Amino acid sequence: MMNAIELLKQDHDKVKKLLEEISDTTERAFKKRAELLSKIAMELEVHTTLEEEDFYPAFKAAGAKEELKMFHEAKEEHRAVEALVLPDLLDTDPGTVEFSGRIKVLKELLEHHIEEEEEEMFKTAQEIMSAEQLSTLGKQMGEKKVKLMKKAA
Ligand SMILES: [Fe+2]
Ligand SMILES: [Fe+2]
Structure with a gap:
């Protein structure tokens, strides 16, 4: 059984791998690009929902002003x-260089966001939330994730 942070980190690793994969493709692999992009979009939708509906509110409630700032920064990203x-x-043709450029921006944004979550928010969460709270939250998020994945598929 994973706690909330382990669950979110596992999602991060999956998305980072998909971003590497899509970055390695060329304009000629437009079918593969479209396939990978829809996978990334689905993973992100589910992950972001879990963070915004479950993890972030719990983090915000456990924290003070500094945590509130992290919360708003993450939501803005x-x-x-x-x-x-x-x-x-x-909306961009995957067979174009424009697509390649936009993928690069998506990858950079997400890598930055993931690093800040893991290095700042999650580390702080481990200090201000109890192990029990993180594991209860993880269980709840794991169950919700299964439902969200089914809906998104
Ligand atoms: Fe996030
Ligand atoms: Fe995340």
Whole structure:
């Protein structure tokens, strides 16, 4: 059984791998690119929902002003990806260099976001939330993840 942080980190590793994979493709592999992008979009949707509905609120409630700032920063980064970068990418022909450029931006944004979550938010969470709370939250998120994945598939 994974706690909340382990669960989120496992998602991060999966998305990072998919981003490496799609970055390694060329314009000629447009079918593979479209396939990988829809996988990335689905993984992100589920992951972001779990963070915004479950993990972030618990983190915010356990913390003070500094944690509140981290919470708003992370949400703003989600919004940049969800409202701007990802919709543009889904609307871009995967056989073009424009797509390659946009993938690079998505990868950089997400790697930055993931690093900040893991190095700042999750580390702080381990200090301000109890092991029991993190494991209860992990269980709840794991169950919700199964449902969200089914819905997104
Ligand atoms: Fe996030
Ligand atoms: Fe995350």
